[in-house]
Amino acid sequence: MQMPPLDPNVVDLAPSGPVLTSYDEEHVVTYIRLLQAEGQGADWQEVARIVLHIDPDREPDRARTAYQSHLARAKWVTEQGRLLRGAGSK
Numbered sequence: 001m002q003m004p005p006l007d008p009n010v011v012d013l014a015p016s017g018p019v020l021t022s023y024d025e026e027h028v029v030t031y032i033r034l035l036q037a038e039g040q041g042a043d044w045q046e047v048a049r050i051v052l053h054i055d056p057d058r059e060p061d062r063a064r065t066a067y068q069s070h071l072a073r074a075k076w077v078t079e080q081g082r083l084l085r086g087a088g089s090k
Contacts, residue, residue, distance in 0.1 A: 004028040010052050012066050014073035024077055031074035038071060 006029050015021045024031075030051060037047045045056040048063040052070065056063035 010054075010066060010070060012062055012069075014066075014069040016069070016073065018080075020077070024073070027070075028077075030070065031077055034067075034071050034074045035078065 004026055008026050008030065010027065010030060011023070014027075015023050033051045034047065037051065044067050045063065048054050048056050048067045052063070052066050054063040054066055
C-alpha cells in the first residue's frame, strides 16, 4: 500500500459497504485522526472543522452527517476491515 495522503478531501458520506474501498485506503489518516479525537473527547464540531474541513456553523447537517459516517467507517475499518492494522507494517 502506498502512503496515504495526509489531509485528503472528504465526501459527505463515507463508504458503508462490507468491503474496503480505495476511498478507505486514501483516508486512513482521516480515520486515525477521527478515532484519536473521539478517544480524547474532542468536540465533534471542532473535529468536523479541522479534520473534515466542513464548517458546522455554516453547514450543520452536512458536518454532522459527514462526521458520523466517517467515524462509523473508521471504527468498521479498525474492527472489521483490518486496513489500519497493517498501516505501519512497511
